[in-house]
Amino acid sequence: MRPRDRHLPFREALARRVDEPLEPAAEASLQAHLATCGPCRSVAQAYDAQRKALRVLHAPDPPRDLWARTATALDHEVGRHTRAPRLVALGSLASLGLVLAVALGASGLGPFDIAPPDTTPFPVTPEPVAYLTTDGNQITIYQTQVSSVCPASAADCADPGPTPRPVARVALDAALSPRDLALAADGNLAITARDDLGRAIYSVISLPGSEATATESPSATARSSASRRPGPPGPSASLSTAAATGQTGPTASPSAADLADATVQQLLSGVIAAGAPAAWSPDGTILAFSARPADGSAGPDVYVWRVGAPAAKALTTDHRSYFASWDGQRIVVSRTPATARPAKSASSHPPSGHPSATRTPAQASAAAATPSIVATTVLLDAATGAAQPVALDDAWLPAVDPTGHLVVYWTGTLTAQGPTVSLTAGALFIADWSAATGIPPLATPSPSPADTAGAPGPTSPSPMPSPSVTPSDSLGGASPTPPLTGPTATARTPRPSGSARPRTSPAAVSPSASPSDADASPAAVPYPVTQIGTDVTDWLVHWAPDGSAYGIWTADAPGSDVGTLIVVTAGAPAGQDLLGSTPAQRAFSLSDGRVAWVTPDASGEVGELRVVTWGADGPGDVHIPIRHGVTLAF
Amino acid sequence: MTTDRATARAFVEQLFRLHHAEIYAYLAHMVREPETAADLAQETFVKAYRAFDTLEDPAHARAWLYQIAGRTALDELRRRRIVRFVPWTGESRGVAASAEETALQRRLSGDLERALAAIPARQRQAILLAELQELSGVELAQALGISHVAARALLTRARESLRQALAVEQAAAAERGSQRGSRTERSRDDR
Numbered sequence: 022m023r024p025r026d027r028h029l030p031f032r033e034a035l036a037r038r039v040d041e042p043l044e045p046a047a048e049a050s051l052q053a054h055l056a057t058c059g060p061c062r063s064v065a066q067a068y069d070a071q072r073k074a075l076r077v078l079h080a081p082d083p084p085r086d087l088w089a090r091t092a093t094a095l096d097h098e099v100g101r102h103t104r105a106p107r108l109v110a111l112g113s114l115a116s117l118g119l120v121l122a123v124a125l126g127a128s129g130l131g132p133f134d135i136a137p138p139d140t141t142p143f144p145v146t147p148e149p150v151a152y153l154t155t156d157g158n159q160i161t162i163y164q165t166q167v168s169s170v171c172p173a174s175a176a177d178c179a180d181p182g183p184t185p186r187p188v189a190r191v192a193l194d195a196a197l198s199p200r201d202l203a204l205a206a207d208g209n210l211a212i213t214a215r216d217d218l219g220r221a222i223y224s225v226i227s228l229p230g231s232e233a234t235a236t237e238s239p240s241a242t243a244r245s246s247a248s249r250r251p252g253p254p255g256p257s258a259s260l261s262t263a264a265a266t267g268q269t270g271p272t273a274s275p276s277a278a279d280l281a282d283a284t285v286q287q288l289l290s291g292v293i294a295a296g297a298p299a300a301w302s303p304d305g306t307i308l309a310f311s312a313r314p315a316d317g318s319a320g321p322d323v324y325v326w327r328v329g330a331p332a333a334k335a336l337t338t339d340h341r342s343y344f345a346s347w348d349g350q351r352i353v354v355s356r357t358p359a360t361a362r363p364a365k366s367a368s369s370h371p372p373s374g375h376p377s378a379t380r381t382p383a384q385a386s387a388a389a390a391t392p393s394i395v396a397t398t399v400l401l402d403a404a405t406g407a408a409q410p411v412a413l414d415d416a417w418l419p420a421v422d423p424t425g426h427l428v429v430y431w432t433g434t435l436t437a438q439g440p441t442v443s444l445t446a447g448a449l450f451i452a453d454w455s456a457a458t459g460i461p462p463l464a465t466p467s468p469s470p471a472d473t474a475g476a477p478g479p480t481s482p483s484p485m486p487s488p489s490v491t492p493s494d495s496l497g498g499a500s501p502t503p504p505l506t507g508p509t510a511t512a513r514t515p516r517p518s519g520s521a522r523p524r525t526s527p528a529a530v531s532p533s534a535s536p537s538d539a540d541a542s543p544a545a546v547p548y549p550v551t552q553i554g555t556d557v558t559d560w561l562v563h564w565a566p567d568g569s570a571y572g573i574w575t576a577d578a579p580g581s582d583v584g585t586l587i588v589v590t591a592g593a594p595a596g597q598d599l600l601g602s603t604p605a606q607r608a609f610s611l612s613d614g615r616v617a618w619v620t621p622d623a624s625g626e627v628g629e630l631r632v633v634t635w636g637a638d639g640p641g642d643v644h645i646p647i648r649h650g651v652t653l654a655f
Numbered sequence: 656m657t658t659d660r661a662t663a664r665a666f667v668e669q670l671f672r673l674h675h676a677e678i679y680a681y682l683a684h685m686v687r688e689p690e691t692a693a694d695l696a697q698e699t700f701v702k703a704y705r706a707f708d709t710l711e712d713p714a715h716a717r718a719w720l721y722q723i724a725g726r727t728a729l730d731e732l733r734r735r736r737i738v739r740f741v742p743w744t745g746e747s748r749g750v751a752a753s754a755e756e757t758a759l760q761r762r763l764s765g766d767l768e769r770a771l772a773a774i775p776a777r778q779r780q781a782i783l784l785a786e787l788q789e790l791s792g793v794e795l796a797q798a799l800g801i802s803h804v805a806a807r808a809l810l811t812r813a814r815e816s817l818r819q820a821l822a823v824e825q826a827a828a829a830e831r832g833s834q835r836g837s838r839t840e841r842s843r844d845d846r
Contacts, residue, residue: 082679
């Protein structure tokens with residue numbers, strides 16, 4: 022055993038003496054030792070200096086808005102305990118219930134004072150959720166971990182909800198409006214922003230700690246292992262607007278890089294976004310999107326950016342390709358005809374039952390003056406650009422589920438107006454993608470609609486965003502789009518006449534066909550074409566990674582960032598609402614067993630970040646207060 | 656919850672008025688990030704509201720608040736370690752930081768701050784509470800959530816750890832100074 026340093030007791034006494042006087046005997050002993058020990062005198066001097074330095078250490082001032090922030094959070098807490106929970110129990114008593122709820126809530130007694138079934142938060146698989154705020158020229162990305170939720174039916178739950186933390190902050194050269202986000206499992210965040218002239222800037226930010234965060238989620242670990250970190254950063258640049266660089270056309274290279282270790286890489290600027298929002302390939306190595314020159318000189322092309330590459334490159338050069346989604350490692354593209362050719366029958370394009378007769382005279386006039394077109398769907402090899410046609414002719418921006426089984430797409434009246442495409446009347450459908458492509462789905466397909474029993478598939482939480490689709494370069498109808506109707510309301514609607522989708526048996530698309538009538542084999546009977554929304558012109562689709570559910574957000578008005586979100590099961594049984602129509606900001610995140618979104622408040626501003634769970638975790642709900650600003654969940 | 660929530664809300668509001676500045680300063684020194692410190696300060700007062708029923712003696716509210724703040728800071732530091740949290744350092748990457756952040760970073764970037772950051776978080780808590788917040792005796796022990804004897808021992812270890820860490824920092828600074836000459840101070844600020 023090593024002998025104890027004989028100086029140690031004296032040095033401990035020196036440290037102790039800083040805070041309280043020593044016993045007289047101990048003090049005398051210490052002084053005697055100090056008289057003969059130079060190093061110990063140095064230690065004594067160091068303690069004195071340390072104390073002086075600590076005493077003058079600057080106390081940083083709190084931010085001026087600390088009380089405002091805290092008060093908001095406190096108010097939220099107070100509201101959690103005083104919000105009108107009895108409304109849930111009172112249900113359809115409507116306004117009468119509200120009055121009674123207030124009265125009985127005060128007394129705590131009464132016939133309608135039905136206790137909530139469970140007021141204790143329960144743990145769920147920890148999974149990160151993040152959002153982004155902008156403040157002037159600054160983007161801040163917050164992240165938190167949702168590991169417990171309140172029961173969905175609980176009226177008064179004490180779950181505090183996690184507090185998001187900032188994980189990254191980026192200063193921009195000018196104020197931009199982030200519009201779409203796509204997060205890869207390895208921490209690369211793709212941001213599509215707009216300047217005040219509506220021009221898009223595509224950039225990628227490497228989030229600090231994201232890779233490690235993903236390790237807290239089992240499925241995220243699996244995904245991370247399949248992907249790779251970006252290579253050495255290419256030329257990097259702070260986000261800069263096209264206005265700042267004076268560019269008017271596409272520029273597939275970053276602006277001058279003077280920040281060697283910057284984590285922001287600009288991929289493309291000076292363009293108009295077209296087609297679906299940018300999305301990562303399933304392995305997170307390729308970002309795909311489509312855009313056209315801002316000067317209107319040409320139509321859109323599909324661009325791809327490989328992690329580590331210095332810039333995005335155009336995969337197509339036909340100027341009529343719109344990125345739609347990913348199908349495995351291939352890119353799903355909607356393509357307009359080389360020369361606008363009239364549709365076989367314009368009136369046949371609106372889906373069956375669509376109120377085309379209700380078009381305004383201006384719309385009808387525009388439709389008459391501008392012939393409608395028929396879009397085609399192709400699969401592009403992400404490396405070579407080689408195209409393979411898909412027999413899904415009049416589908417627009419098909420969003421393929423990650424298992425390759427199903428697809429959600431828009432069908433309606435498409436008209437070409439110069440380099441842009443206008444969507445004037447249409448609806449969303451869900452159909453069998455594997456039947457259209459002839460490519461079988463993955464070995465673990467999403468549940469068939471023939472499976473009518475059981476809950477949504479088992480959860481395998483993953484932060485990996487699902488493919489998304491929204492028309493970003495379309496001229497939507499002038500009228501606001503009403504909330505989506507759930508598939509149960511219009512399920513099994515037959516394909517509109519004029520559609521071309523082979524390999525679908527008549528029985529499957531018959532109005533009388535039902536899932537239970539169909540052959541139980543998914544291979545034998547394709548998923549019936551089902552209308553899932555009406556009168557939609559501005560939407561966003563996300564699939565759960567396991568293909569068991571999809572979320573659709575529709576804008577309250579074309580171009581609006583505020584709209585309505587629903588989440589529906591894709592099978593087993595199909596068409597069940599996991600989240601009913603809910604006000605939501607544009608971006609949302611759907612993973613296996615949970616959905617996150619940001620609620621707008623009454624004025625359309627940011628309200629709170631919401632997370633709802635289902636499946637193996639059970640039905641739960643979390644409200645997370647967040648700051649105001651342009652905010653998106655992902 | 657048995658306590659009237661309005662009472663709890665009013666009490667926490669009063670606590671905020673009295674102690675928010677020192678709580679924020681404490682948290683800023685603990686986590687060394689002004690924005691995170693603000694978030695943690697906010698969280699501290701929200702937690703105080705939730706835990707109001709656990710406050711047995713309002714006379715000990717300050718130590719109780721420090722205990723909540725300390726746990727909140729430790730949770731944050733622990734979480735960073737688990738997820739390998741990398742503090743955002745946008746301002747050091749050529750991105751414009753606010754004047755407040757820049758000034759704070761400069762103030763926090765001395766040898767002492769680096770030495771404080773180098774010692775165990777629990778010891779850092781103890782020494783910050785004792786020196787910056789001037790807590791002592793029972794109050795210090797309450798804020799740390801441990802016994803008086805344990806608090807005294809922890810503080811003693813903290814002083815020794817800080818002394819050693821400071822010596823290391825000062826030696827490193829001297830070495831940098833010999834290598835860079837007059838650029839020493841600037842390099843400290845940019846770090």
